[in-house]
Amino acid sequence: MPEKSQQITEFLWDEDENFKTDQEKSGTNVLIAGFVTVSDSYTEDERENISLAAITISGSVINPGELFSQNEVAGPYTEEKGYKEGEGYVGGEVVKDFGGGVCNVATTLYNTSIASDLEIVERHNHSMPVSYVPYGQDAAVAYGYKDFKFKNNTNDPILIWAELVDNRLYIGFYGKEAGPEITWEHEILSETKTTTEYRINPEFGEGEENVLIEGMDGKVVKSVLKVKYQNGEEKTKELGKSVYNPLINLIEVKK
Numbered sequence: 001m002p003e004k005s006q007q008i009t010e011f012l013w014d015e016d017e018n019f020k021t022d023q024e025k026s027g028t029n030v031l032i033a034g035f036v037t038v039s040d041s042y043t044e045d046e047r048e049n050i051s052l053a054a055i056t057i058s059g060s061v062i063n064p065g066e067l068f069s070q071n072e073v074a075g076p077y078t079e080e081k082g083y084k085e086g087e088g089y090v091g092g093e094v095v096k097d098f099g100g101g102v103c104n105v106a107t108t109l110y111n112t113s114i115a116s117d118l119e120i121v122e123r124h125n126h127s128m129p130v131s132y133v134p135y136g137q138d139a140a141v142a143y144g145y146k147d148f149k150f151k152n153n154t155n156d157p158i159l160i161w162a163e164l165v166d167n168r169l170y171i172g173f174y175g176k177e178a179g180p181e182i183t184w185e186h187e188i189l190s191e192t193k194t195t196t197e198y199r200i201n202p203e204f205g206e207g208e209e210n211v212l213i214e215g216m217d218g219k220v221v222k223s224v225l226k227v228k229y230q231n232g233e234e235k236t237k238e239l240g241k242s243v244y245n246p247l248i249n250l251i252e253v254k255k
Helices: 017-026 044-057 070-074 103-115
Strands: 030-038 067-069 085-090 093-098 119-122 149-151 158-165 168-175 181-192 196-200 209-213 218-228 234-244 249-253
Touching: 017 158, 030 103, 044 070, 044 103, 044 158, 044 168, 067 070, 070 103, 103 119, 103 158, 103 168, 103 181
Parallel strands: 196 249
Antiparallel strands: 030 168, 067 149, 085 093, 119 149, 158 168, 181 218, 209 249, 218 234
């Protein structure tokens, strides 16, 4: 089992009959690219949200020239649709909101789309860094104002397959040709150190403490993609800048 987020080529569903049937129907028998996002911080409700969104997008077929929108397919992220409360970033703070965790799906879709050399139509980085992928490789969604969208700019249909297994979210894109070889390059343009805040818990014993949020430095990161195609052609793609505010260390203490 993968221990970190990364591009992969083998999946648990490779011999699944439903998957193979969908491949046959859509004529998408070749893995274009795949990615797994690994996180140790999912709550049970976030796990349910991620699983629900993954199940909802799995089996989607995007024809040539069509757009895929995560919000259109998996949203809205409401209680009525079965989503639960989870953590998200709003206004530079970590808050509870329905659908918390579905940004993991957007992030995994983003990395799979990049590895497939597809056209990214809409992508937003988080306001603060996330721990499950490198700076510059995340994607945030919020129904109504932040979406993740890509365009199938190939000549063939693309099949999406997705599944959450324990703390690992797997997504694969399938078509008629394998994707190129890619290399991410991230340049740190500026950096802001994180700070520490303490929250009083009178029930704690003397010297007892609990880390509620493990902080991360804020950064401005410029991302570039090196692409090498099967015919030997190479090109460089500018992916723009991602701006992150610091995520504070939040520690619970007696006083």
